[in-house]
Amino acid sequence: MTQPSVRHAQPGDVPALTAIRAHYVLHTHSTFDVVPPTEDEVRAWTERFSGDTAHQLLVAVEAGDVIGYAATLRYRPRPAFDATVEMSVYLDPERRARGAGSALYRELLARSARHGTRTFLAGVALPNDASVAFHRKHGFREVGTFVDYARKWDRDISSTWFQRGAPAPDEHA
Template identity: 30%
Template sequence: MEDMRITYCSYEQHAGEMLDIFNDAILNTTALYEYEPRTMAVMEQWFESKTQGDYPVIGAFDDNGRLMGFASFGKFREQPAFQFTVEHSIYVSGDFRGQGVAMELMKTIIVLASRQGYRSLIGAIDLENIASLRLHQKFGFEEVGVIKNAGYKFERWLDLAFYQLALDI
C-alpha cells in the first residue's frame, strides 16, 4: 500500500483507535486469548508498561491519519536471563487486513528490536491464524514449539505455536 506511514504511537493520540482494534480481536478472533473487552484504563497501563520497558509502540496510518494497525514488543518472561528475548504482537484493523499493513509493521518491529540489541523475537500465534503464521514464515521465523490445548475460547480448545526469529545484531 503506497499511502502508509509508520510512526510511533502515544496513549493520548492513539489509545482509543488501538482499543477498538484490540477489542475486535478479542471478541471475534483467536489472536488474543482473552474473553472480555479491554478498557481505556487497561490501555493506560499497557502504554505505561511499554514506556517503562523502553518498548516501542508503532502504528501504520493511512493518508487520512486513520490507524490501520499497530505493533509492539515486550518482555518475553520475567527472569533476567531472558532480557535479550522479546515477544512481539501485531494487530491490524479489520478494514485494512490483506493490504500489506502487517508486513510493514513487521519490517519495522524487526529493525527496532535489532537496534535495541535483542537477540530473539518471539511470536505466540494461534494455529488457526493462518495469515499470521504465513507472515512470520515470510520473514524467516521458525516454528520452535506448539502448546496443544493451550487456550479455550469460542467453545473449543486452541493450540498455540511459538515462532522465533534470531536477530542479527
C-alpha cells in the first residue's frame, strides 16, 4: 500500500474537510461540537492557516481524494504560548489505519517545528484507545486527565492530554 501524499490544504478541499468533520461531530465524542460545520464555516476556518507559520492545516490525499487532515492550532492567545501548539487529526472513517494519520503527523510536526514550535499538545476524549496509542507512537507522553469536564449527548466526557517536544531534524515521528 502506498503512503498518501501530504500537502497544505487548498480551497478545493473544503467539501471533503466538511464531510470528515461532520462524521466526527455526529457519530463520536472526539470533537465537542454538536452541530456539523457548514462549508462556509470550514472555508473561513481554513483561511486562517498559512504555510508560513507554526499553525498549519495539512491534508492527506490518496488517489486524488482528501482522506484526512491534521492541524496545529494556537494553544492560547498570550505571547508566552507562542511556541506551543495544539494538534488534531481526523481521517475519513473508511480510510483509517492505512498510514495517513502518521504521514500527516510526521509532516505537521516537522513543518511546525521549522517555524519555532517547541511544545506540541494533544487532547484525546476518552475512551479512545486507538488515539491514545497513536499519540504515544508519535512521541507524546501523557501529562494528565480532565475528568468529566465536557458534556455531549447527556454524557460526561473526560480527556487525557498529551505533550511532546519538537522533533529532532532527523526524527521520523
